[in-house]
Amino acid sequence: MSGESNRAGPCAWLLLAPLLAWLAAFVVAPTAILVVYAFCQHDELGRVVYQFTFDNFARAADRVYLVIFARSIGYAALTTALCLAAGFPAAWHIARAPADRRRHLLLLVMIPFWTSFLIRTYAWMTILKQDGLLNGLLRAAGLIPAPLELLYTPGAVTLGLVYTYLPFMILPIYASAEKLDGALLEAAQDLGAGPWRIFPTVVFPLAWPGIAAGLLLVFVPAIGMFAVTDLMGGGRIPLIGNVIQNQFTQARDWPFGAALGVVFLALFAAAFAVLRRARPAVP
């Protein structure tokens, strides 16, 4: 920080106004509504009754929902780990590729976004179903005697989640890796460090901002996802996203849905705080 005054003038506030208005209307207000609803009751038609209660949170602390929270975190953590394992080498390779090849490779990462997420998920179902492409291929090659059970399994859910969120890991890591000065790697090599030494001490700390962003961008949406569990998991194993969705539809219990949402929000805040502190020190 410089010693000069950094106080914003009226002109700066004017420039900021659209952003502040946007944040107030689409972040602060909805969150405030969520928090208020979480402490309310509901009537037969599912209308929110503005009468204070703590019941929704007491119910959210029930073992049933704690198990579901834990399972959702487990799936999201597994998804994030697999995305990192697959995404880091890919991002690194793209960042180190010659300029025009890099453009093509990046395009390949983005192309799936041109198609609706639901259509891509249905495409996966076509591949994984019992009479699907994968089973057909394996059977034609004589590798399996009977079709494998692929769709509507926990494995299918994990695959769907990793597939959906992988680009959100690759892109931020790519942005960090691309800025990384190659001379630093050469310097480390000249000083006698092998690849096993360079990775944890040079590459990882320098790419950390991208990795941290990738971890958040994958973990946070993965934990609330409900469409993949319904479509590829057959709706058998409820995750927290499914439970919240049900409160706003079948159960007509918005306040309880809001309370689960607030718990969820607190979890994100905690995850964010942990990641901010976890920044590795550059030796």
Add this chain to the structure above:
Amino acid sequence: MRLPALAALLLAAAAPAAARDQLNLFAWSEYVPQKVIDGFTAETGTEVNYETFSSNEEMISKLVAGHGDYDLVQPSDYAAEALIKAGLLAPLDPAQLRNRDNLDPAFRHLPHDPAERYTVPYMAGTVGLCINTAVVTAPVTGYADVFQPRFAGRIVVLNDNREIVSWALATLGLPPNQITPQTLAQVRPVIARWVKLVKVFDSDSPKTALLNGDVDLGVVWSGEAAILWKQDHKYRYVLPREGAHQYIDCLAIPVGAPHPAAAHRFIDYLLRPEVSKLISDEFPYTNPNAAARKLLSPEQLSNPASYPPAGKLETFRDIGRLASAVDQLMTDIKSGQ
């Protein structure tokens, strides 16, 4: 000179629009054929704005939020009952609904609206068993036949908690609407056993898993089974012997609807046999209109999913706050397996 000319032009353009009557229809998606709407507009000059919903709960929450200005809504039986209880539906004017007599007597004076003051049936359907007879050769006639260990991992059911609870009640010989904390405790072990056997829970398109060969039998909407049967007669639809849920989707006018006269005209138009037939041509549900049924082809009438042989049918009644308890029970069972 130019300005008055422009004003005249604007007036001329605005006049027919203002004179044109409007109707704001809030109905299920994939339920009212465009041909029917166009026919109404051509005949009456009334412009129809068709907004869709995909669940009763979605419709109720939008209606109670009061932002819709809807003239005509399409609740199912139990949702209509809840709306009537809450005073959100306007009484109908029988004088403007002369075609109501076309309805089959079985679809008149229904339990959710015994005096027929608020609702007119649109289409009906059932929830029943759909069996791929190419794979399952043993007779399957009830819920108890479906949920057997030998069909483990080969079953699809609706992802609808109230439905599943009502099936379990039926196997215990209890009425499907008798939902109390006691009966929920009774069905719990039954459902816990069933849930372990189910491969797919899907309300939106349960036919997909059957069609893909991922499951061999299940409990699905009759409309889905009707589509499967049309594609391949190996998919058989059977009403469960323990009793089946019949849903009746109705037409109703909300309190404060801006165009109640147009809404009445549209209801009466839909009740005409030739118009009602057009709906059945496109969507193979059970048509409650007896006069329209006479116009259907033998092929249409022989579809067992659209017109199942007589069985024990019961509609759902509003269970109010207990919907929440049903949801908790099912979440708990599914999560604990």
